[in-house]
Amino acid sequence: xxxxxxxxxxxxxxxxxxxxxxxxxxxxxxxxxxxxxxxxxxxxxxxxxxxxxxxxxxxxxxxxxxxxxxxxxxxxxxxxxxxxxxxxxxxxxxxxxxxxxxxxxxxxxxxxxxxxxxxxxxxxxxxxxxxxxxxxxxxxxxxxxxxxxxxxxxxxxxxxxxxxxxxxxxxxxxxxxxxxxxxxxxxxxxxxxxxxxxxxxxxxxxxxxxxxxxxxxxxxxxxxxxxxxxxxxxxxxxxxxxxxxxxxxxxxxxxxxxxxxxxxxxxxxxxxxxxxxxxxxxxxxxxxxxxxxxxxxxxxxxxxxxxxxxxxxxxxxxxxxxxxxxxxxxxxxxxxxxxxxxxxxxxxxxxxxxxxxxxx
Numbered sequence: 001x002x003x004x005x006x007x008x009x010x011x012x013x014x015x016x017x018x019x020x021x022x023x024x025x026x027x028x029x030x031x032x033x034x035x036x037x038x039x040x041x042x043x044x045x046x047x048x049x050x051x052x053x054x055x056x057x058x059x060x061x062x063x064x065x066x067x068x069x070x071x072x073x074x075x076x077x078x079x080x081x082x083x084x085x086x087x088x089x090x091x092x093x094x095x096x097x098x099x100x101x102x103x104x105x106x107x108x109x110x111x112x113x114x115x116x117x118x119x120x121x122x123x124x125x126x127x128x129x130x131x132x133x134x135x136x137x138x139x140x141x142x143x144x145x146x147x148x149x150x151x152x153x154x155x156x157x158x159x160x161x162x163x164x165x166x167x168x169x170x171x172x173x174x175x176x177x178x179x180x181x182x183x184x185x186x187x188x189x190x191x192x193x194x195x196x197x198x199x200x201x202x203x204x205x206x207x208x209x210x211x212x213x214x215x216x217x218x219x220x221x222x223x224x225x226x227x228x229x230x231x232x233x234x235x236x237x238x239x240x241x242x243x244x245x246x247x248x249x250x251x252x253x254x255x256x257x258x259x260x261x262x263x264x265x266x267x268x269x270x271x272x273x274x275x276x277x278x279x280x281x282x283x284x285x286x287x288x289x290x291x292x293x294x295x296x297x298x299x300x301x302x303x304x305x306x307x308x309x310x311x312x313x314x315x316x317x318x319x320x321x322x323x324x325x326x327x328x329x330x331x332x333x334x335x336x337x338x339x340x341x342x343x344x345x346x347x348x349x350x351x352x353x354x355x356x357x358x359x360x
Contacts (some may be wrong), residue, residue: 020094020110023101026071028053028064031105033035040112050205057339059085062096071100080113083338091336093117118334143184151177198232201348202286204241205265212248220261221251227267233348235282235329240348245323246318247288247344254292255344264289273349277331280349283331288344295337303335322346 014021020037022030032046041048041056054060059084070077076099085090097109130295151174158170209222216222248263255261266287272284295303303319323333326346334345 002148004103018111020108020112022053022110024053024067024106024108025152026104028067037110040092040110042090054358056086057084058089059083060277062155067098069104070098071104071106074100076100079259092111138351144181146179147181149181166353196236199231201230201239201240201267201286202226202236203234204237205244205267207241208245208248209265211245212252215249216252217256217261219259220255220263222263222265224246225264225266228268230269230284231282231350234351235348236325239325239328243322244286244288246322250344251288251290251292255290258292262291273328273347275330275347276333282350284348284350286346286348287348291340291344292342294339294342295335300335300337302351341354 014034015346017034018036020040021032021034022041025031028254029050030045030048033048038044038048043056048056054064055059061081062079066077066079069075076094076097076306080095082094082096084094086092091114092112093114095111095113099107099109101107114194152176154170157169158174161167161170193243205224205226209224213222244265248265249262252261255263264287265290266285268285268287270283270285271281273280275283286295319333326333326348327346331347333348334347336343336345
């Protein structure tokens, strides 16, 4: 079908706007885009002109029928949370307003909101971490003191008993008291920064995969996608191993009811990355991706709180420990989840190459 000439609708000042402007014909082919839209859609207008908008993405949370309805009814529509995933895996979150034009065309106003969402997520994670630590430390004080008394009383009682059948009960009391104390210690996490050394991050991840494969069902595959240029990272290897293992084991658990499952452990190096307002020249990213059902909506806001678990019998400590370890390395954990694609990204900055502190 021949494209309708609609250049008369293009305003000469649109290239000066920070908002992306995209004009579509009745088949959703791009007939115009301004400079801001080129940046958002990661392509020049020369290359993208007459290209179907939705062919650019492997996934779009925006249903084309929404735009078709707007064109048919001559009503504008908007959405503040549209996710687009390009064919190379790059994700994009935009706010959009669709304004129908004459001749069954539509004008889209696009504003990228990824950076704003990322800053808000970082602030939320910091607040969650601080709130969780305050709650857990308060509970720990109230729990550990009575536990110490119970254990001490059981020891004294055991020393006065001559009947081995009865000492079995005092032994049970002491064992359970120790178990609860260890659980509280795990919830608290370490106050001290673990000893660190420059190490190959891939060697640590290989240990994780070796451990995970021992317990993974046969229908679950674990594949690697490593960046060989990743420099050695100064880290506490045991702690990082535990942090990554917790995420991988969660992915295995999420896939356990599927006929087939795929977990991809990916590493990348980012440059000039900002974490919690601090800019770093280099940052390693460990991504654990699975094709499971996704994180339940009711858990997303409390995912990193201790004792919050999506499965029966779970302690809910794994992700809390992961976040604590990554935070001790000045990094952050990012979660992206939808049915069929859940990703945990662990950002681990290279502290020794950190640039002069800048606040954003």
